[in-house]
Amino acid sequence: MQKLLVIVTILVLATPGCLDNLQEKLVSCENITGQCRYEILSANDYSKLHIEINYVTGNAPDSEALNLLKQRIQEVTDKTSISVSQSSFGSTDNSYTLEEILEIENNQRTQSKSGNKFVIHILYLNGEYEDNDQTLGLAYSGSSFALFKEKIEDSAFLLISSTDIEKSVIVHEFGHILGLVNNGYQSPHNHEDSQHPHHSDNDESVMYWAIESQDIGNQIDGEPPNNFDSDDLDDLRLMKEGKL
Ligand SMILES: [Zn+2]
Structure with a gap:
């Protein structure tokens, strides 16, 4: 018994890095959508932000959508620099489960x-x-989040281009990893859609539920919103200040 204890102690002493990594992973905000909001919004722990993009060949992001995402990040966070890298990969699949998405990211x-x-x-x-x-x-x-490029292209309607929709969807998903709406915090404003949890009840907010649905054309008049509304922005400000 004592011998075992000695061996265990030596292992602990010999591999502190691995144990630290394991512990970090177990308590990491990255396991739960919305939980990294403070790390993303504030510059206290991380002053820089990098966006790594992997796309299935032929489904590259639209540069206007990426520029808008960077602009929104600049507007709502305290980050001093935002960088982007992207690369493609092949896929023979065309219908993805959450498990498959997690595996691809991995x-x-x-x-x-x-x-x-x-x-x-x-x-x-x-x-x-x-x-x-x-x-x-x-x-x-x-x-992390995923966008379905072909679905976005299929959703273009009348005068609304797929670029307009991609711009809205990319900001919407970014909003979700910031915890909008009421995902892991409680807003002082009454703006969560009771029919669609974690979405705004304002159809002029980018956090409106239909933004990420192919039904967007039937649910929204004109160009879809691609910015947060005043309630979203106030939530983000309070989060950044560590108050939510
Ligand atoms: Zn959503």
Whole structure:
């Protein structure tokens, strides 16, 4: 018994890095959507933000959508720099379960938060989300979300281009990893849609539920919103100040 204790002690002393990593992973905000809001909004722990994008060949992000995302990040966070990297990968699949999405991220993602840099990961997929084929985007962890590029292209209607929709969806999913609306915090404003949890009840907010649904054309008049409304912005400000 004593001998075993000695061996265990030596192992603990010999591998402090591994244990630290394991412990960090167990308590990491990255396991739960919305839980990294403070790390993303504030510059206290991470002053820089990097966006790593992996896209299925032929489904690259629209540069206007990426520029808008960077602009929104600049507007709502205290980050001093925002960088983007992207690379493509092949896929023979065209219908993805959440498990498959997690596996793809695991295989493709090369960067995680370290030092003074927080990393957000975005997957651009072809095909559809298997659990709900109306889905245009999906935030599924504390630092990552997926967009369904072909679904976004299919959703273009009348004078509203797929670029307009992609701009809205990418900001919407970013809003979800910030915890909007009421995901892990309670807003002082009454703006959560009771019919659609964690979404805004204002159809002029980018956090309106239909933004990430292929039904967007039937639910929204004109160009879809791609910015947060005053209640969203106030929630984000309070979060950044550590008050929510
Ligand atoms: Zn949503």
